[in-house]
Amino acid sequence: xxxxxxxxxxxxxxxxxxxxxxxxxxxxxxxxxxxxxxxxxxxxxxxxxxxxxxxxxxxxxxxxxxxxxxxxxxxxxxxxxxxxxxxxxxxxxxxxxxxxxxxxxxxxxxxxxxxxxxxxxxxxxxxxxxxxxxxxxxxxxxxxxxxxxxxxxxxxxxxxxxxxxxxxxxxxxxxxxxxxxxxxxxxxxxxxxxxxxxxxxxxxxxxxxxxxxxxxxxxxxxxxxxxxxxxxxxxxxxxxxxxxxxxxxxxxxxxxxxxxxxxxxxxxxxxxxxxxxxxxxxxxxxxxxxxxxxxxxxxxxxxxxxxxxxxxxxxxxxxxxxxxxxxxxxxxxxxxxxxxxxxxxx
Amino acid sequence: xxxxxxxxxxxxxxxxxxxxxxxxxxxxxxxxxxxxxxxxxxxxxxxxxxxxxxxxxxxxxxxxxxxxxxxxxxxxxxxxxxxxxxxxxxxxxxxxxxxxxxxxxxxxxxxxxxxxxxxxxxxxxxxxxxxxxxxxxxxxxxxxxxxxxxxxxxxxxxxxxxxxxxxxxxxxxxxxxxxxxxxxxxxxxxxxxxxxxxxxxxxxxxxxxxxxxxxxxxxxxxxxxxxxxxxxxxxxxxxxxxxxxxxxxxxxxxxxxxxxxxxxxxxxxxxxxxxxxxxxxxxxxxxxxxxxxxxxxxxxxxxxxxxxxxxxxxxxxxxxxxxxxxxxxxxxxxxxxxxxxxxxxxxxxxxxxxxxxxxxxxxxxxxxxxxxxxxxxxxxxxxxxxxxxxxxxxxxxxxxxxxxxxxxxxxxxxxxxxxxxxxxxxxxxxxxxxxxxxxxxxxxxxxxxxxxxxxxxxxxxxxxxxxxxxxxxxxxxxxxxxxxxxxxxxxxxxxxxxxxxxxxxxxxxxxxxxxxxxxxxxxxxxxxxxx
Numbered sequence: 009x010x011x012x013x014x015x016x017x018x019x020x021x022x023x024x025x026x027x028x029x030x031x032x033x034x035x036x037x038x039x040x041x042x043x044x045x046x047x048x049x050x051x052x053x054x055x056x057x058x059x060x061x062x063x064x065x066x067x068x069x070x071x072x073x074x075x076x077x078x079x080x081x082x083x084x085x086x087x088x089x090x091x092x093x094x095x096x097x098x099x100x101x102x103x104x105x106x107x108x109x110x111x112x113x114x115x116x117x118x119x120x121x122x123x124x125x126x127x128x129x130x131x132x133x134x135x136x137x138x139x140x141x142x143x144x145x146x147x148x149x150x151x152x153x154x155x156x157x158x159x160x161x162x163x164x165x166x167x168x169x170x171x172x173x174x175x176x177x178x179x180x181x182x183x184x185x186x187x188x189x190x191x192x193x194x195x196x197x198x199x200x201x202x203x204x205x206x207x208x209x210x211x212x213x214x215x216x217x218x219x220x221x222x223x224x225x226x227x228x229x230x231x232x233x234x235x236x237x238x239x240x241x242x243x244x245x246x247x248x249x250x251x252x253x254x255x256x257x258x259x260x261x262x263x264x265x266x267x268x269x270x271x272x273x274x275x276x277x278x279x280x281x282x283x284x285x286x287x288x289x290x291x292x293x294x295x296x297x298x299x300x301x302x303x304x305x306x307x308x309x310x311x312x313x314x315x316x317x318x319x320x321x322x323x324x325x326x327x328x329x330x331x332x333x334x335x336x337x338x339x340x341x342x343x344x345x346x347x348x349x350x351x352x353x354x
Numbered sequence: 355x356x357x358x359x360x361x362x363x364x365x366x367x368x369x370x371x372x373x374x375x376x377x378x379x380x381x382x383x384x385x386x387x388x389x390x391x392x393x394x395x396x397x398x399x400x401x402x403x404x405x406x407x408x409x410x411x412x413x414x415x416x417x418x419x420x421x422x423x424x425x426x427x428x429x430x431x432x433x434x435x436x437x438x439x440x441x442x443x444x445x446x447x448x449x450x451x452x453x454x455x456x457x458x459x460x461x462x463x464x465x466x467x468x469x470x471x472x473x474x475x476x477x478x479x480x481x482x483x484x485x486x487x488x489x490x491x492x493x494x495x496x497x498x499x500x501x502x503x504x505x506x507x508x509x510x511x512x513x514x515x516x517x518x519x520x521x522x523x524x525x526x527x528x529x530x531x532x533x534x535x536x537x538x539x540x541x542x543x544x545x546x547x548x549x550x551x552x553x554x555x556x557x558x559x560x561x562x563x564x565x566x567x568x569x570x571x572x573x574x575x576x577x578x579x580x581x582x583x584x585x586x587x588x589x590x591x592x593x594x595x596x597x598x599x600x601x602x603x604x605x606x607x608x609x610x611x612x613x614x615x616x617x618x619x620x621x622x623x624x625x626x627x628x629x630x631x632x633x634x635x636x637x638x639x640x641x642x643x644x645x646x647x648x649x650x651x652x653x654x655x656x657x658x659x660x661x662x663x664x665x666x667x668x669x670x671x672x673x674x675x676x677x678x679x680x681x682x683x684x685x686x687x688x689x690x691x692x693x694x695x696x697x698x699x700x701x702x703x704x705x706x707x708x709x710x711x712x713x714x715x716x717x718x719x720x721x722x723x724x725x726x727x728x729x730x731x732x733x734x735x736x737x738x739x740x741x742x743x744x745x746x747x748x749x750x751x752x753x754x755x756x757x758x759x760x761x762x763x764x765x766x767x768x769x770x771x772x773x774x775x776x777x778x779x780x781x782x783x784x785x786x787x788x789x790x791x792x793x794x795x796x797x798x799x800x801x802x803x804x805x806x807x808x809x810x811x812x813x814x815x816x817x818x819x820x821x822x823x824x825x826x827x828x829x830x831x832x833x834x835x836x837x838x839x840x841x842x843x844x845x846x847x848x849x850x851x852x853x854x855x856x857x858x859x860x861x862x863x864x865x866x867x868x869x870x871x872x873x874x875x876x877x878x879x880x881x882x883x884x885x
Contacts, residue, residue, distance in 0.1 A: 011685040013684070017770050018692070018770030019686060020691060020770075021717070024776070026728060125725070291728050291730040296731040296744055301731075340742075340745070349609040
């Protein structure tokens with residue numbers, strides 16, 4: 009009898025798929041996303057839908073232009089993950105053109121101009137975020153006040169109107185909807201020579217982070233634990249990132265609690281938890297060796313602390329990730345594991 | 355006992371119970387067998403018989419050629435009907451020299467069978483080793499390295515630990531499991547022979563914990579017939595624990611360095627099937643003419659283990675196992691992680707054939723559905739050698755063969771863990787095999803180029819020498835001429851001599867011309883004659 013042949017072993021069907029990995033990431037993002045909608049309103053959902061539609065469209069367009077069949081790539085969900093992460097990093101009522109141009113940056117510039125999935129040296133969502141932050145700083149700093157302390161919150165239709173109908177700045181409810189983020193407040197307060205304790209007596213601060221923000225972060229952390237449990241991500245980057253952010257923050261906090269925010273505040277504010285579990289763990293642009301991942305995560309954490317404390321921006325996960333992306337080839341080069349049987353440590 | 359642990363490895367779906375529900379069955383002696391003269395690592399054996407010759411079971415029909423080689427024995431009695439190139443189960447798909455025997459139906463042993471040595475301890479070591487060598491025993495775990503070589507490590511590297519490999523870590527394969535269940539006493543007896551020859555401090559039999567029956571049987575046999583110093587060690591089921599270096603690490607917590615042999619760290623490793631064959635050869639005087647083969651997969655009606663003659667056709671085995679099911683799509687010799695995919699079943703069982711996996715489409719990975727590497731690092735976590743498969747893939751693809759060797763390409767054991775876990779379904783091992791082949795080809799070419807360059811340099815040197823010699827001669831002449839200047843007589847003489855030489859040359863040329871003209875005439879006239 010004649011048989012079909014396979015060129016090379018192994019023949020056992022593979023245990024995993026890229027699309028499964030991406031779907032697990034989306035599933036892990038779900039609780040945090042729902043919490044964000046709960047605390048910060050429908051704008052998050054509207055932008056999410058817009059971003060996902062754009063991401064799929066840009067992905068298909070880019071693949072068509074590159075002469076590839078778009079379907080297998082669209083089915084891998086990677087463009088959707090990128091768009092999703094970008095929206096979670098944007099102000100909740102960012103106007104539609106911010107979202108569209110952000111997704112364009114992420115998918116077309118940061119991903120496909122470098123060769124598409126697997127070839128991008130920088131995290132596409134973070135490239136887009138930083139481009140927007142630098143290009144449109146005013147629009148990127150209008151954050152919605154969390155529901156429990158907001159004077160007014162917008163319904164779904166109103167959110168759509170704001171997002172598509174112009175900008176939040178011109179909206180007559182602007183002052184009653186928006187509020188500085190906790191990290192913003194700290195930065196501004198410190199320049200006004202207030203103590204941390206004085207700043208943290210403001211309404212926006214919660215138990216250990218900001219009102220609402222801290223709970224969104226908790227749900228992200230839950231999703232992150234799911235990814236760890238499913239072994240979609242390795243523990244090395246999140247643990248190293250949180251330690252490298254928390255330990256220096258703790259040292260400075262203990263040395264001068266009036267002037268430096270507590271490590272818990274650092275970890276549960278801004279993009280730290282989302283960054284630790286979902287952004288810095290992007291495999292394509294991060295280190296792939298075990299020791300390299302510790303260094304990569306620690307680098308992101310430490311840079312975030314430094315930029316937050318002494319830099320010009322209130323948060324710094326995006327900058328830190330991009331800076332460490334640059335260092336990735338170097339890190340990988342110097343962190344080759346010891347090959348079986350080679351002399352060295354055991 | 356503290357077990358060692360190697361990095362990575364996988365928990366794989368076992369598919370073992372498919373073939374362990376019935377005892378080992380005997381495949382009746384086939385009507386014909388095809389015996390390749392090279393079934394082992396090392397030199398091909400030299401044919402001792404000729405077409406038409408009567409042979410009997412156990413008769414040596416091809417002799418070991420050199421130290422690393424193994425003889426081949428007739429596995430049935432009958433007549434040699436062909437000695438020619440035939441299809442063999444080899445990944446290259448190339449043919450190889452085989453001896454075909456057609457059965458006379460009597461299945462008689464040769465008279466020249468060596469005598470049984472139940473009291474082998476009274477036999478000198480040299481004779482025991484010779485017997486093992488002459489019995490054609492090679493490693494039956496799949497590598498087929500001549501066993502007698504491994505049992506003769508020399509004074510330099512005394513063996514402290516003998517590892518007996520009963521791990522059988524690849525999915526589907528159960529021949530060692532069944533052999534241990536049914537023939538533990540014989541295996542332990544074979545281990546006794548190995549102990550006698552190597553005098554190790556200890557023997558560790560490693561069996562994965564998914565084989566409780568085999569573990570119990572082996573423990574019982576060790577107590578009843580063991581010589582002492584043998585320990586059956588239960589190891590966790592984790593592919594590729596059955597890899598030689600991996601099992602040694604697990605059992606002894608020692609790592610065999612890259613490019614070194616286990617003997618270099620005082621360890622040697624033998625498969626349980628090999629130990630059984632050693633017992634047969636020494637205690638019963640029977641050469642290696644049969645082995646147990648697992649015939650399994652969803653493409654076969656009655657998966658089971660068969661005791662078959664070496665040289666039996668795959669189709670004989672599959673027919674005996676109930677024939678193919680409708681789902682049969684692939685034929686794999688060996689396991690699904692490291693086996694080879696074969697085109698047809700008219701191939702002989704060789705000494706290294708431990709398993710025939712007849713797989714349905716659903717049991718085999720899809721081809722050509724690979725996407726881009728996303729550097730997830732799952733391959734890094736899975737690699738039992740602690741390599742960076744995704745980096746090696748990168749360099750293999752770009753043809754950067756210097757770089758890929760910096761990443762220890764040649765330490766890759768091709769176990770397939772990386773390909774199995776790759777979410778992008780990249781056939782990583784295929785890339786590494788290709789890269790290894792390319793590097794071997796390049797080295798071969800480089801050796802050839804070296805040779806050519808050497809030749810060129812020799813020629814260059816020769817030409818230079820000739821030129822130098824000529825120049826020296828000329829200089830001498832000139833010097834002589836110079837010395838002669840002022841002496842008119844001598845000068846005249848020289849000139850006259852030169853003129854005489856020129857005259858002679860002219861004359862000679864004219865003669866030659868005339869001679870060749872004459873030749874031409876003769877030729878044309880003879881042409882005329884022949885008309």
